[in-house]
Amino acid sequence: MNNNQTYSWQEALLYSHKMAQLTKAIWKSLEKDWQEWVKPFDLNLNEHHVLWITYHLRGATISEISKFGVMHVSTAFNFSKKLEQRGLITFSKKEDDKRSTYVKLTDEGVRLFEQTMDAHDPERNSVMKASLPLKNIYGSFPEFQELESIVKHLYGDEYLEILDRSIESLKDET
Amino acid sequence: MNNNQTYSWQEALLYSHKMAQLTKAIWKSLEKDWQEWVKPFDLNLNEHHVLWITYHLRGATISEISKFGVMHVSTAFNFSKKLEQRGLITFSKKEDDKRSTYVKLTDEGVRLFEQTMDAHDPERNSVMKASLPLKNIYGSFPEFQELESIVKHLYGDEYLEILDRSIESLKDET
Numbered sequence: 001m002n003n004n005q006t007y008s009w010q011e012a013l014l015y016s017h018k019m020a021q022l023t024k025a026i027w028k029s030l031e032k033d034w035q036e037w038v039k040p041f042d043l044n045l046n047e048h049h050v051l052w053i054t055y056h057l058r059g060a061t062i063s064e065i066s067k068f069g070v071m072h073v074s075t076a077f078n079f080s081k082k083l084e085q086r087g088l089i090t091f092s093k094k095e096d097d098k099r100s101t102y103v104k105l106t107d108e109g110v111r112l113f114e115q116t117m118d119a120h121d122p123e124r125n126s127v128m129k130a131s132l133p134l135k136n137i138y139g140s141f142p143e144f145q146e147l148e149s150i151v152k153h154l155y156g157d158e159y160l161e162i163l164d165r166s167i168e169s170l171k172d173e174t
Numbered sequence: 175m176n177n178n179q180t181y182s183w184q185e186a187l188l189y190s191h192k193m194a195q196l197t198k199a200i201w202k203s204l205e206k207d208w209q210e211w212v213k214p215f216d217l218n219l220n221e222h223h224v225l226w227i228t229y230h231l232r233g234a235t236i237s238e239i240s241k242f243g244v245m246h247v248s249t250a251f252n253f254s255k256k257l258e259q260r261g262l263i264t265f266s267k268k269e270d271d272k273r274s275t276y277v278k279l280t281d282e283g284v285r286l287f288e289q290t291m292d293a294h295d296p297e298r299n300s301v302m303k304a305s306l307p308l309k310n311i312y313g314s315f316p317e318f319q320e321l322e323s324i325v326k327h328l329y330g331d332e333y334l335e336i337l338d339r340s341i342e343s344l345k346d347e348t
Binding site: 007020068125167 | 183189191195196197242244294302305321326329333340341
């Protein structure tokens with residue numbers, strides 16, 4: 001162990017291997033179920049994520065979508081462009097910040113997004129179902145505060161603030 | 175809340191949204207660092223994952239690679255094929271199971287894989303570094319037993335058994 005380090009090489013490798021296997025497994029399952037959910041609306045996961053973020057933040061910049069959607073800025077822009085061409089969102093510039101592209105849902109975008117939410121069937125969410133044994137033991141779904149701490153150190157406080165805003169918005173509207 | 179269910183629609187949605195945002199954020203960061211790590215060896219993440227699984231399980235079937243690598247069987251096969259063309263692995267059939275394609279590393283494959291391990295620099299692993307504040311508080315990296323429980327219910331006991339085997343193998347050889 002290096003004197004400047006608080007971990008050994010092996011310990012760090014074992015930890016990141018385990019994290020990779022667990023988060024890949026869970027994310028890939030969520031990704032698959034999400035794709036299936038929004039496919040009937042002719043949307044892919046990234047397009048739906050753009051709508052989701054824009055809906056719950058009541059408008060967002062491309063850079064916010066990129067950050068919270070964990071997608072490259074060009075990916076966020078390209079999928080937003082497709083949604084604009086379908087008349088689901090509009091682009092604009094803000095008076096006080098001409099550099100940022102600001103995205104808002106059109107009435108049609110709001111309608112389509114709300115239709116996707118109405119169609120959400122938790123029974124088809126494998127990760128949620130695989131978490132029910134934990135919920136039955138503890139009385140509630142796990143909180144994952146350790147994951148939150150890691151994400152906070154990876155992406156900054158802002159990421160968790162947006163997560164909180166989007167969760168509060170979901171609570172209000174569902 | 176439906177009488178047959180132990181959760182409400184809203185609760186399930188909030189939980190899966192939070193899980194998606196957290197696991198996507200962490201997996202995407204691990205994925206990026208992993209790609210950077212193995213790029214100098216002209217390997218992509220999937221190819222390296224095939225080598226990893228084959229090395230630590232001392233040979234594996236395509237279906238084991240697909241399962242533990244969380245990739246489609248055809249993806250596992252196609253990347254294995256590329257590694258075979260580079261002389262890093264060989265394909266064979268087992269006498270007692272003619273249907274399964276069995277993958278083994280060649281000497282060259284073992285050498286290249288071990289070179290990638292020697293080149294692993296924990297300082298470039300953002301998720302590991304973002305976990306150090308937790309390690310400093312608790313004295314060790316988080317165990318994530320709840321994530322393990324979810325993965326067990328998603329992919330079966332076998333997934334965690336392979337994870338254990340691969341972790342024991344890493345402990346022995348590093």
